[in-house]
Amino acid sequence: MAAPVPYDDRDGKIWFDGKLVDWRDAKVHVLTHALHYASSVFEGQRAYGGEIFELTRHSERLHKSAGIMGMEMPFSVAEIDHACRQVLEANGLSDAYVRPLAWRGAEQMGVSAQATKTHVAVAAWEWGDYFKDKETGIRLDISPWRRPAPYTAPVHAKASGLYMICTMSRHHAQGRGYDDAMMLDWRGQVAEGTGANAFFVREGKLHTPTPDCFLNGITRQTVIALAEKRGIEVVERAIWPEELEDFEQFFLTGSAAEVTAVRSAGPWNFDVGEMTRMFMADYAKLVRGQLGNG
Numbered sequence: 021m022a023a024p025v026p027y028d029d030r031d032g033k034i035w036f037d038g039k040l041v042d043w044r045d046a047k048v049h050v051l052t053h054a055l056h057y058a059s060s061v062f063e064g065q066r067a068y069g070g071e072i073f074e075l076t077r078h079s080e081r082l083h084k085s086a087g088i089m090g091m092e093m094p095f096s097v098a099e100i101d102h103a104c105r106q107v108l109e110a111n112g113l114s115d116a117y118v119r120p121l122a123w124r125g126a127e128q129m130g131v132s133a134q135a136t137k138t139h140v141a142v143a144a145w146e147w148g149d150y151f152k153d154k155e156t157g158i159r160l161d162i163s164p165w166r167r168p169a170p171y172t173a174p175v176h177a178k179a180s181g182l183y184m185i186c187t188m189s190r191h192h193a194q195g196r197g198y199d200d201a202m203m204l205d206w207r208g209q210v211a212e213g214t215g216a217n218a219f220f221v222r223e224g225k226l227h228t229p230t231p232d233c234f235l236n237g238i239t240r241q242t243v244i245a246l247a248e249k250r251g252i253e254v255v256e257r258a259i260w261p262e263e264l265e266d267f268e269q270f271f272l273t274g275s276a277a278e279v280t281a282v283r284s285a286g287p288w289n290f291d292v293g294e295m296t297r298m299f300m301a302d303y304a305k306l307v308r309g310q311l312g313n314g
């Protein structure tokens with residue numbers, strides 16, 4: 021397989037602190053605060069046919085995440101929305117992944133970062149299915165790492181620091197031959213995937229963990245709304261791993277992962293059933309503006 025083109029050596033434009041710059045010039049110094057202390061937050065969203073799905077909700081969440089981290093945002097939600105659209109256009113992209121990022125700069129070094137400025141960048145690139153077996157079902161390991169308690173980390177911010185746990189979990193799973201990992205929370209309850217929320221199907225109902233120590237994903241909220249539209253009951257509650265024995269289907273949701281079927285998680289196996297396929301199809305139509313109001 022050909023090595024992927026490195027992300028710092030591509031053609032195109034990146035929006036950087038208010039203007040479009042050449043892709044290879046979108047650089048930061050090694051003494052950037054965020055690089056040392058994980059003082060950064062980001063977003064991830066997809067464009068379909070030139071339109072970014074739930075763009076403003078993502079820009080609002082970027083602001084909210086920055087606020088939780090005490091970072092002052094130098095650009096409004098509307099300006100971030102505009103930057104995302106500009107990046108798509110400047111790179112001639114219509115189906116793409118869009119990545120806004122806000123970080124504390126190199127104005128101050130040390131744990132205290134009061135004098136740092138918040139910098140913002142937006143990049144976009146073509147990104148196919150996040151999981152190759154999205155439709156046939158991926159295999160999940162159970163991560164030895166757990167989502168932290170809300171009193172130990174900014175769990176409702178899409179904060180880069182929290183992804184340390186996700187990368188370690190995914191690498192651990194991949195090292196054991198799995199596609200990804202399912203993460204438990206600090207109590208031992210089912211939490212989420214390393215970049216997506218979890219839904220289970222049993223007897224015609226959806227069950228999903230209460231998002232009290234992880235992101236209440238925009239895709240998760242979209243799938244709940246789709247379920248309501250179809251008259252399918254969604255039960256949001258604490259879910260213990262032993263319960264996976266009795267669930268018939270399992271799927272993950274996320275802006276990158278979209279709706280991804282899960283074939284197995286640890287010792288538990290699942291069908292890629294009708295309900296999973298229905299949400300996959302509904303979501304695919306909705307993001308392309310093809311789902312009527314009927």
Ligand SMILES: Cc1ncc(COP(=O)(O)O)c(C=O)c1O
Binds near residue numbers: 186215217
């Ligand atoms: C850890 C984690 N959980 C859940 C999600 C799903 O969030 P969303 O649907 O807003 O993309 C993501 C993706 O952003 C994520 O990285």
